[in-house]
Amino acid sequence: MMSEANLQLLTAAVDGELSPAQQVRLAQLLRQSPEAAQLYAQLQSDTHRLKTIPAVTAPIDFSRIVMASIRDGRVQPNSASSPLIDYLPAWITVACAAAVLIVISIGSYLYFATSDAHLRHREMVERGQRVGTPVVPVVEPAPTIVAKAEPNHPITPVEIPAVVVQLPVVKELLPAPKIVESDALLSPSAPPLVPRVVGMPRLPLLLALRDLDQQLVRAKLDRELLGDETYRLELFCKDTSRALTRIEQTMKSDQRLLIDGSTAERLKKGERFAIGLFIETMTGPQLAEFLAVLGTADQAIEKKKSGEGQFDKFVLTAARGTDIAEIGQMLGIPASQVLKGKVTQVPNRPFTQTTAEQLAEKLSRTNASPSPGAKTSEPAILVTNYPPNLALAMTSAQVRTFNEQRKDRKDGALSVLVVLKSIK
Numbered sequence: 001m002m003s004e005a006n007l008q009l010l011t012a013a014v015d016g017e018l019s020p021a022q023q024v025r026l027a028q029l030l031r032q033s034p035e036a037a038q039l040y041a042q043l044q045s046d047t048h049r050l051k052t053i054p055a056v057t058a059p060i061d062f063s064r065i066v067m068a069s070i071r072d073g074r075v076q077p078n079s080a081s082s083p084l085i086d087y088l089p090a091w092i093t094v095a096c097a098a099a100v101l102i103v104i105s106i107g108s109y110l111y112f113a114t115s116d117a118h119l120r121h122r123e124m125v126e127r128g129q130r131v132g133t134p135v136v137p138v139v140e141p142a143p144t145i146v147a148k149a150e151p152n153h154p155i156t157p158v159e160i161p162a163v164v165v166q167l168p169v170v171k172e173l174l175p176a177p178k179i180v181e182s183d184a185l186l187s188p189s190a191p192p193l194v195p196r197v198v199g200m201p202r203l204p205l206l207l208a209l210r211d212l213d214q215q216l217v218r219a220k221l222d223r224e225l226l227g228d229e230t231y232r233l234e235l236f237c238k239d240t241s242r243a244l245t246r247i248e249q250t251m252k253s254d255q256r257l258l259i260d261g262s263t264a265e266r267l268k269k270g271e272r273f274a275i276g277l278f279i280e281t282m283t284g285p286q287l288a289e290f291l292a293v294l295g296t297a298d299q300a301i302e303k304k305k306s307g308e309g310q311f312d313k314f315v316l317t318a319a320r321g322t323d324i325a326e327i328g329q330m331l332g333i334p335a336s337q338v339l340k341g342k343v344t345q346v347p348n349r350p351f352t353q354t355t356a357e358q359l360a361e362k363l364s365r366t367n368a369s370p371s372p373g374a375k376t377s378e379p380a381i382l383v384t385n386y387p388p389n390l391a392l393a394m395t396s397a398q399v400r401t402f403n404e405q406r407k408d409r410k411d412g413a414l415s416v417l418v419v420l421k422s423i424k
Contacts, residue, residue, distance in 0.1 A: 205316040209295035225284035230319035258380035276386035277418040332393035
């Protein structure tokens, strides 16, 4: 059963709204879940069908038909009452009204109290008083009283003590504005905007193996195989053992499968398990031709006898660090030694000289298990359990033989991790 998060991830991928981190999650999901891969393909197909549905034009008298239906009473509005209003008791309504009144009262008090203080501050500023500066005491001169002169009496002035008037100190309510002098012409200009180039993300390529005989589908595969040198190919099938047999019979006569001992034992017992293949002798065109021939032959067998077709869809992605590490575990070597150097150019000859009909006839006559093959100078294709086991690989005689026969990767050859997975 698909989780809600995985369903949202698949729908966002179909809509083209994935971030780089979500694209990595999508690739991992398609690798690990055949059900997710099938649903992703179905969503892409449904989206294509929706986009190709022709538009339907409404009749000219459509508005007249709708208005006539309303006038005749055939369309009635929905007058369902809310059960919540009928359920609430009367005291809850009174309590809510009282709470609203209290909130309004408190807010009004705070607003007018703040406004009153602000108005007093503005009046003091308009009168020319400096806010926050104590007023210097004003000393008024003392008046002098002179007595009226009388005969034979001297006039003596009487002095009254000076009166000191102390003005109150006004506290500062708001900070004084700060005046900043700047010249727009002399101010430094903002740095210029530098455009950034954002590359288009690469999504996993999901195709049906039997559709590679179509020109458009084949062009997508050829274009995908031009970007990198190392790939991961997940091929979904009904039975991995029979699928491996058909892969061996489809290969050229000068190539062979070198099957690990523990893997061969499980194949003899008829167990159903995932199988990993490591190929480093094919170029991009040769790999595309091999997959096309394999899909055509499988389609011919299915037409001859229903249910005998083995292969379904495949997912092709550029190999990442985790994929390189898995190849190293298959070979029992560090990941840094997985990729070999380049030497001579490999000829781009057709992968097989047998037609699809002859190959289908050959495959339909035999259901034998794959064999390790005889020793030859041509590099083999290593077959092991998947996921790989580093301890088994380091003790396997077949893996050791494969490493001893490995040569430097030829110019144009790809390193491909093929994973056969059964559809449950």
